[in-house]
Amino acid sequence: MNRIELIIATAIVLFIAFLMGWFAHWLIHRFVRVGQGEMSDLDTMAQQLHEAEEVRDQAITYYQQRESDLINQQNQTEAELRAAMDGLREARQEAEELRAYIEKHSAV
Numbered sequence: 001m002n003r004i005e006l007i008i009a010t011a012i013v014l015f016i017a018f019l020m021g022w023f024a025h026w027l028i029h030r031f032v033r034v035g036q037g038e039m040s041d042l043d044t045m046a047q048q049l050h051e052a053e054e055v056r057d058q059a060i061t062y063y064q065q066r067e068s069d070l071i072n073q074q075n076q077t078e079a080e081l082r083a084a085m086d087g088l089r090e091a092r093q094e095a096e097e098l099r100a101y102i103e104k105h106s107a108v
Contacts, residue, residue, distance in 0.1 A: 001009075034042075
């Protein structure tokens with residue numbers, strides 16, 4: 001085999017490989033091609049996903065705000081409870097002092 005025959009054989013093999021690659025590419029894209037109906041379905045799904053994400057973000061914001069409000073209300077209620085407990089403690093102490101005073105003066 002001389003040089004020209006080798007070049008021609010190599011060119012033929014490369015051309016056949018190119019044709020096989022092109023045919024495989026065409027065949028794959030023929031079966032995998034996305035149609036217009038599928039594209040509209042994908043667009044609809046993307047829009048629905050976007051709306052669902054917005055609703056989720058709004059729900060998260062609402063629940064964070066509600067949690068903050070409830071925590072503030074709980075803190076306020078606890079402060080009122082502490083104040084009431086302090087007042088009750090002082091009233092008990094005062095009642096105890098009055099009992100002691102009455103017992104002291106009634107014994108006289």
